[in-house]
Amino acid sequence: MKQVLTLALATGALLASSLVLAYDGQTCKEPGNCWEAKPGFPEKIAGSKYDPKHDPVEVAKQEAATKAIDERNAKRVANAKETGVFKFDVK
Incomplete structure (x- = not known):
């Protein structure tokens, strides 16, 4: 029983050390950009x-929604600066 437990612990330690060695963080394209693609992943994603x-229509919808969010937030901040109290619903 003791041998089985020791073998299981040794196997777990070996597996953990191999996972640590899989990424060395030494192949950075620039400082702070150390992402590495999986083998077989293309350099350029476009066309792959x-x-x-x-869909351009869906992207445009998302951009319009984000613009509306930014406008509402700007009104809320302006109102908070004026009154000193933040109100969520400002019309």
Whole structure:
């Protein structure tokens, strides 16, 4: 029983050390940019099977929604600066 437990612990330690060695952080493209793609992942995503091919109509909807959010937040901040009290619903 003791031998089985020792073998299991040794196997776990070996597995953990191999995972640590898988990424060494030494192949950075620039300081702070150390992301490495999995083997077989293309350098350029556009045109590959990983290209998400976003629908321009849906992207435009998202941009319009974000713009509206920014406008509402600007009104809220302006009102808070004026009154000294933050109100969520400012019209």
